[in-house]
Amino acid sequence: MIVCHCTNISDHEIRAAIDWMRASDPEAIITPGKIYHALGKAADCGGCMPLFLDTMQSSDNLEVPMHLRRLRVVATQESGYEGRRKSYRVSQ
Numbered sequence: 001m002i003v004c005h006c007t008n009i010s011d012h013e014i015r016a017a018i019d020w021m022r023a024s025d026p027e028a029i030i031t032p033g034k035i036y037h038a039l040g041k042a043a044d045c046g047g048c049m050p051l052f053l054d055t056m057q058s059s060d061n062l063e064v065p066m067h068l069r070r071l072r073v074v075a076t077q078e079s080g081y082e083g084r085r086k087s088y089r090v091s092q
Contacts, residue, residue, distance in 0.1 A: 003048055003051050003052050003055055004043075004044075004048040004052060005048070006043075006044035006045055006047075006048070007036075007039075007041040007042070007043075007044060009036075009039060009041065009048075009052075011055045013039055014035055014052065014055045014056060014059075015055070015059050017035045017038045017039055018030055018035065018056065018059045018061050018062055019059075019061050020038065021034065021035075021038060022061040026065065027065050027068065029064060029068070030056070030062055032049065032052055032053065032056065035052075035056070
């Protein structure tokens, strides 16, 4: 089935790219952008993203490695950094 008509990507190609990435690096975080890059293509209109993501999630090899699942939550809790400055005033 064709998932992305703009770049002609099928569900088989998406699953094959996920399997290839997982085989080459078992700890990789697989994203749609990495799949497009692995296939040598780029997203165009984005209309396919819901179906693209559903196809990705149906793959058995998509899981995030267990030791990386809560990594970001733990890091932000330890640092106390919220991603913004303490004050919004312009320094004098």
